[in-house]
């Protein structure tokens with residue numbers, strides 16, 4: 001769940017900073033042992049910096065005493081850097097090192113989330129999602145075109161193979177490479193066992209690997225999340241579902257459909273569309289059944305704002321089953 005992620009990420013930043021403070025202390029200890037004169041310079045810089053603040057308070061910023069102290073500090077800093085370099089250290093050896101210099105490992109620049117925050121969020125989400133397991137096996141490398149017959153049975157314009165090749169080509173050559181710059185929503189529809197979920201997981205893996213935040217929900221999970229958002233006013237959850245780079249809603253129509261869930265879904269869909277936030281929905285329902293299950297307002301949004309992709313082939317699960325049975329009977333014959 002996305003809920004609770006913020007605390008985990010803040011803990012993560014705290015750990016990074018702790019680690020860096022410790023590393024700095026070790027570098028200081030090292031210099032203290034090897035070249036204590038550099039540390040003397042550093043202490044003197046510290047002392048003068050305090051004096052500078054006092055002088056500014058007492059005399060104002062433009063005073064002579066103040067500029068003299070400033071010059072003295074600069075001189076000492078130069079001396080320190082020169083000594084460090086002369087002994088073979090980097091000139092920032094005695095400074096705090098940050099993994100992200102934009103936000104100094106705080107995750108925020110002012111009140112705005114730093115880009116590194118989103119990178120950690122993707123990692124964290126990826127690691128803890130069930131998706132991480134399924135995309136080990138379900139990805140473009142294992143996509144098997146053999147499940148799509150090159151022969152047309154006449155019911156569709158293209159053979160199942162030609163159809164899936166067209167879909168694949170669009171996704172691989174256009175949708176994914178240009179993901180950052182487009183706002184294409186897709187609706188995969190077709191009978192169960194035609195590879196829709198598999199294809200959504202292939203897409204999820206590609207985009208996650210590129211560092212996009214992809215959230216994967218079955219329609220049932222989304223339905224529950226939308227209830228939580230409404231009843232518990234869970235802003236963080238809503239924010240993640242709305243603002244992620246891609247929200248995948250798998251198996252729309254399999255959730256328990258009530259007037260309340262339909263209204264909730266409509267409001268949510270609208271928020272995403274207004275903000276141009278991409279969605280990928282898969283459903284086993286026929287387009288005509290979608291209209292029956294949801295309101296006309298929802299289906300008109302879906303048909304008007306989504307690229308519709310029909311999936312069809314002989315049920316892949318049945319094909320796999322008969323493949324296994326064939327292998328089993330071949331073995332049995334061979335062993336006899």
Ligand SMILES: [Zn+2]
Pocket residue numbers: 100101102103104105106107108114115116117
């Ligand atoms: Zn940062």
